[in-house]
Amino acid sequence: MSLLNVENLRVTFPTRQGPAEVVRGVSFTLGRERLGIVGESGSGKSQTGRAILGLTPHPGTATADRLEFDGIDLRGLSARQWRGLRGKRMSMVMQDPKFSLNPVMAVGKQLMEVLRTHGASRAEARRAALEMLEAVQIRDPERVFRAYPHELSGGMGQRAMIAMMLVSAPDLLIADEPTSALDVTIQIEVLRILDRLVQERGMGLIFISHDLRLVSSFCDRVLVMYAGRVVEELRASDLSQARHPYTQGLLNCLPQIDGDRRPLPTLDRDASWAE
Amino acid sequence: MTTLTQNRGRRGALWLRRAVGLLATVAATFFGLLLVTFLIGRIVPVDPVLAVVGDRAPQSVYDKVFHELGLDRPLWEQFWMWLQKVATGDFGTSFLTKKPIVEDIRRVFPATLELATVSIIIGTLVGVPAGVWAAVRQGRWADQLVRVLGLVGYSAPIFWLGLLGLLIFYAKLGVVAGPGRIDIAYEYSFTPETGLYLWDTARQGAWDAFGNAFSHIILPASLLGYFSMAYISRMTRSFMLAELGQEYIVTARVKGVPEWRIIWVHALRNAAVPLVTVIALSYAGLLEGSVLTETVFAWPGLGQYLTNSLQNADMNAVLGGTLVIGAIFVGLNLLSDLLYSMLDARVRRGS
Structure with missing residues (x-):
């Protein structure tokens, strides 16, 4: 049985010009695998991820014909049921640790909070949090545990974020541009840590990114989104055989080390893609 | 454990340094406050001598009090005298209640x-x-x-x-x-x-x-x-x-x-x-x-x-x-x- 089943997911925001649909009928299934979602800004990839966690920001609404996580229908869950799932069975790594960590709470306390919320004792939570910090290859977990977010570098902060989201051993992890705010050299390190933990623990991963090459090297399967729709779904290894003109266009825009390309290719958008 | 106490110690020292810096700022602010207060007292069109002797006192008495209050000296000297008084908690006497200001306040x-x-x-x-x-x-x-x-x-x-x-x-x-x-x-x-x-x-x-x-x-x-x-x-x-x-x-x-x-x-x-x-x-x-x-x-x-x-x-x-x-x-x-x-x-x- 698949871990996550999404059919015809739609996310709508009311605006002064009437409702704006930012996710328009997205369907996919996810096993214990790594699924990449790529697309440009505003293509609806982040809102897809948030809708799965039931975190569509107010006043938006998310509807779907089917939204099942491990046999649980996610539509119409109560706030309490959601809290039981979030953090414990599904979680999300966000883009920038500078903003996604609470600035006035020590990192360790924020890690422990996940476990404390789901019923662990203080000592237990502390021990698990320190272990988890070690698992994301932080050399001095005690120091990071006591540190405040501003005292950590970006890479360190994102590791702490990953630790926080994995400390309760969830089944599904959504990573929403987890490396976009980091230096290129640190990106690889953080990705490696994420990859190893996801593999070891047999989780399902949804990796949201705008970086096509990164996604293709890191994921098993790739969904390409454009204007709120999935325009193409393919195996990461088959990326070069992409059929949709948007994907081809994106691939075409990637810089290549050998060969000087002038003029730089641009993406010609076709209005029919958004249909 | 040692790193923990060291860390705490360092935070304590920082806090202390900050407090000292703040105190210096406060002292400077306070000096400014004293100066401005003093100048207000000199600028308002109220004759402090009249407040002491009353408006029917003869000119000789007026001049005597004027000298006693130090009003014939330069302004900075007057400020210095006032500061010395204020430092000992002496703000003078209220003309209205006939009691020391400190007591009134x-x-x-x-x-x-x-x-x-x-x-x-x-x-x-x-x-x-x-x-x-x-x-x-x-x-x-x-x-x-x-x-x-x-x-x-x-x-x-x-x-x-x-x-x-x-x-x-x-x-x-x-x-x-x-x-x-x-x-x-x-x-x-x-x-x-x-x-x-x-x-x-x-x-x-x-x-x-x-x-x-x-x-x-x-x-x-x-x-x-x-x-x-x-x-x-x-x-x-x-x-x-x-x-x-x-x-x-x-x-x-x-x-x-x-x-x-x-x-x-x-x-x-x-x-x-x-x-x-x-x-x-x-x-x-x-x-x-x-x-x-x-x-x-x-x-x-x-x-x-x-x-x-x-x-x-x-x-x-x-x-x-x-x-x-x-x-x-x-x-x-x-x-x-x-x-x-x-x-x-x-x-x-x-x-």
């Missing part, structure tokens, strides 16, 4: 301090939750209610609210006591040590007098509290809205943290940092003494004393009072700075 200030403290407690205890509530229910009727209440509190003249309050709660319903700090029947049932009646009566176990003092203070304190609550709730609302839109709130939701904890622990803990300044400044404003409230409620506080002195050109009293108020502002600013660095680790580090 010691008498009137506790009344204002007590009223302001009870008011700011009411204002904070009501204003902060109201602001949080309004922010959480943004745009809904709870939010509108808090906003309207805040607007009324902010714009209704306080003397009018005071008279209305006296009319309803004292004259008609009789649930609170009237003007004044305490009924005359209780005035001698305790010894005023600090001048804070609630504190003194409670410490001496004079609970009847405590109850009476409380029923006297509760109406003016509620009104002033309402006034500061209007401001505090609006500021809380906007600080909370800013915090609730932050990414770390989404993180907390992803973690499955219950909503009450997101609001009261995650968001409010961050909003509390600027809120400290708002509350401290409101408190400082109340400590100046509110002339209108004190007049309506016959409250013998600093505001009334200062207004009286000013109207009667009692410059020594005005200068003394100004200095006290300035000192309060400086002190509360210092306090809120220190609280700031306690609440926010980012401030603690920076210097």
Whole structure:
């Protein structure tokens, strides 16, 4: 049985010009695998991820014909049921640790909070949090545990974020541009840590990114989104055989080390893609 | 374990260095305050000699006093003399009450301090939750209610609210006591040590007098509290809205943290940092003494004393009072700075 089943997911925001649909009928299934979602800004990839966690920001609404996580229908869950799932069975790594960590709470306390919320004792939570910090290859977990977010570098902060989201051993992890705010050299390190933990623990991963090459090297399967729709779904290894003109266009825009390309290719958008 | 204690030690040292730096700033500010106060006393068109000798004294007496007061010396020398006096706590004598200014202020200030403290407690205890509530229910009727209440509190003249309050709660319903700090029947049932009646009566176990003092203070304190609550709730609302839109709130939701904890622990803990300044400044404003409230409620506080002195050109009293108020502002600013660095680790580090 698949871990996550999404059919015809739609996310709508009311605006002064009437409702704006930012996710328009997205369907996919996810096993214990790594699924990449790529697309440009505003293509609806982040809102897809948030809708799965039931975190569509107010006043938006998310509807779907089917939204099942491990046999649980996610539509119409109560706030309490959601809290039981979030953090414990599904979680999300966000883009920038500078903003996604609470600035006035020590990192360790924020890690422990996940476990404390789901019923662990203080000592237990502390021990698990320190272990988890070690698992994301932080050399001095005690120091990071006591540190405040501003005292950590970006890479360190994102590791702490990953630790926080994995400390309760969830089944599904959504990573929403987890490396976009980091230096290129640190990106690889953080990705490696994420990859190893996801593999070891047999989780399902949804990796949201705008970086096509990164996604293709890191994921098993790739969904390409454009204007709120999935325009193409393919195996990461088959990326070069992409059929949709948007994907081809994106691939075409990637810089290549050998060969000087002038003029730089641009993406010609076709209005029919958004249909 | 060693790193832990070292770390703590380092944080302690930083905190100390910061405190010393702050004290230096305070000293400089205070010197400026003294200078300005002194100059005010020299600039206003009030002849200090006349205040001493009266306007019918012969010219010889006038000249003698003029010399005794040192008014014939250069300004900086006069300032130096004044500083020396102030340093020993000598602000001169009030022309109105014929008592040393220090004694006068010691008498009137506790009344204002007590009223302001009870008011700011009411204002904070009501204003902060109201602001949080309004922010959480943004745009809904709870939010509108808090906003309207805040607007009324902010714009209704306080003397009018005071008279209305006296009319309803004292004259008609009789649930609170009237003007004044305490009924005359209780005035001698305790010894005023600090001048804070609630504190003194409670410490001496004079609970009847405590109850009476409380029923006297509760109406003016509620009104002033309402006034500061209007401001505090609006500021809380906007600080909370800013915090609730932050990414770390989404993180907390992803973690499955219950909503009450997101609001009261995650968001409010961050909003509390600027809120400290708002509350401290409101408190400082109340400590100046509110002339209108004190007049309506016959409250013998600093505001009334200062207004009286000013109207009667009692410059020594005005200068003394100004200095006290300035000192309060400086002190509360210092306090809120220190609280700031306690609440926010980012401030603690920076210097």
